[in-house]
Amino acid sequence: MENTIKDRLYDLYSPPNNVRLIKRRRMRWTGNVACISERRNAYRVLAWRHEGKRPLGRPTHRWDGNIKTDLREVGQDPSTALV
Numbered sequence: 001m002e003n004t005i006k007d008r009l010y011d012l013y014s015p016p017n018n019v020r021l022i023k024r025r026r027m028r029w030t031g032n033v034a035c036i037s038e039r040r041n042a043y044r045v046l047a048w049r050h051e052g053k054r055p056l057g058r059p060t061h062r063w064d065g066n067i068k069t070d071l072r073e074v075g076q077d078p079s080t081a082l083v
Helices: 005-013 020-035 039-045 062-074
Strands: none
Touching: 020 039, 020 062
16 A cells, blocks of 8 residues: 555646647547548548658658557557548
């Protein structure tokens, strides 16, 4: 019984893990968009693939790359989970 009352209270009332919250919401949004009609704009944005290279100084990560990383962290296969 290593859990003291102080540890239990901290677990109950500790601030939320913001990174985990962002990843959870991002995956939830992607799952919802993947289920809607292909004619809707949100689906088109999710399924769109950019041609070419990014300009110098731009971030290397894209939305779908972040989703794939999040899925790997939870043990899912990104190739079958995304569009």
